Amino acid sequence: MSNATQRIQDAKNTLGSDLVILGHHYQHDSVIQHCDLTGDSLELARNVAGLSSRYIVFCGVIFMGESAALLVDKNQQVFMPDLDASCIMSDMAPDPVVYNVLEQLKKSGKKVVPLTYVNSSAAVKAVVGAEDGASCTSANAGTMLQWCLDRGDSVLFLPDKNLALNTADVLGIPDAERRVIDITRGGRNIDPNVALGAKLLIWPGCCAIHSIRMKVSHIEQARAAHPDCTIIVHPECSPEVVQAADVSGSTSKIIKYCEEAPAGATIYIGTEINLVERLMKRFAGEKTIIPLQRSACKNMAKNTEDKLAFLLEDLVQAHRSGTPPKAEPVTVDDETAANARLCLERMLEACS
Structure with missing residues (x-):
């Protein structure tokens, strides 16, 4: 010890x-x-x-x-x-920029409901909560995106572009109804009319662990080495990686997938290495767990x-x-906390 x-x-x-x-x-x-x-x-x-x-x-x-x-x-x-x-993805959506973007979008005359991934600051959650929006996790992104779609003309999904795109694929939102928005000049460069023709407005953020380090070539290499393997990746990976894999899901879904896989299964996992190595140890001798790519969050x-x-x-x-x-x-200061708490509580209530 x-x-x-x-x-x-x-x-x-x-x-x-x-x-x-x-x-x-x-x-x-x-x-x-x-x-x-x-x-x-x-x-x-x-x-x-x-x-x-x-x-x-x-x-x-x-x-x-x-x-x-x-x-x-x-x-x-x-x-x-x-x-x-800290969190690199969270830092890609500063609260003043989120506020400016939403103010610009209001000029379209359409009701844009914001949905923020929990990978965002309390200040961003407060901005979202004040605009009747909510938060989501990778486990409930589909439920919460639909929740927001039911309450407005379009949804601003932030800050993870890949989670937004992959969730849109699950819900069947056509490509023509999606727009990745321009957040330059502190959010003041956005064209409000982008909200007129799009059901889903997407913030251009990402997670380096999943978006940059997990590639389709890694999946091709895995299948070449183990033709009978299955591959599960986190939905923060690019849509190309998610489509090339067999399954995508939150960390909890990844764990459950490994638990329910038959003895002797070979499973490649595309997510942060600490979880993958824990699963490798847990199922050693029963199932073969392999990291799709070693990727650690500093x-x-x-x-x-x-x-x-x-x-x-x-x-x-x-x-x-x-x-x-x-x-x-x-x-978290009281003023920020009040609206940020609403943002989280709407999620917890919708997913209870």
């Missing part, structure tokens, strides 16, 4: 029910082993709303910590091992076992002394 592991276990024993640790599937095993709850964005959001612990430690990236902070009550605090664990990796140990020791000191922790909690 490492020194950090022992320190974390000691802290958990001291804090007891006052502490709960959440971890996203993309965290390293050294962190996941200490998490009380693990899951994808939707699973963790659902769980946060029902927690009663005083301290909630979220091992993920900052938009996840913010979402948790929106869903807890005033007597609870959310902490992260590293507050600098921001997820910022949460380490050592940082978790230091954070928990700080919480123990605060617990014993009755003073505030030295660590900075994840907070």
Whole structure:
């Protein structure tokens, strides 16, 4: 047992029910082993709303910590091992630009309902919530896109272009009714008339882990090496990769797919490497799990076992002394929180 592991276990024993640790599937095993709850964005959001612990430690990236902070009550605090664990995709949709785009689109006279992937800041969720919009995860994108389509003339889907395109394929939205929008000049360069002929307006963001690193050539190589294999990829991959694969789905769907595959199956997985390696270990000797391409998220990796140990020791000191922790909690100002919470709650209600 490492020194950090022992320190974390000691802290958990001291804090007891006052502490709960959440971890996203993309965290390293050294962190996941200490998490009380693990899951994808939707699973963790659902769980946060029902927690009663005083301290909630979220091992993920900052938009996840913010979402948790929106869903807890005033007597609870959310902490992260590293507050600098950002998200490149989220950063591609700054809230002032989202606001400007929506203001321009209003000039079309059409009702454009915004739908933001949870991979977005609380400030963006607030802009979306104020415009009668909602959030979605990769697990419920189809449900939430239809929810938005039922409430307006068109939908602005942000920030992930690939998830938007792949979800549109699932719902059968024709190519002629889709437009990737222009967000240059801070969103002021967009032509409002783009909303007149399109049911789906798409933000041009992406996830480097899936969009850039997973390629059709990797699928071709996998099939050449193992003709009987099946390939499952995350829907943040390009439409070309998704179409070339056998299945696409959220991290939870990927896990379930591996669980339900027959013994002896060979499965290539196109997603973040920590989850793939965890599945490789879990099914070793029963099924063959192979990464389509090794692709690691540097921001997820910022949460380490050592940082978790230091954070928990700080919480123990605060617990014993009755003073505030030295660590900075994840907070969202009241004005932003009100509308951002609406954005999340609409999703949770629609997908309950």
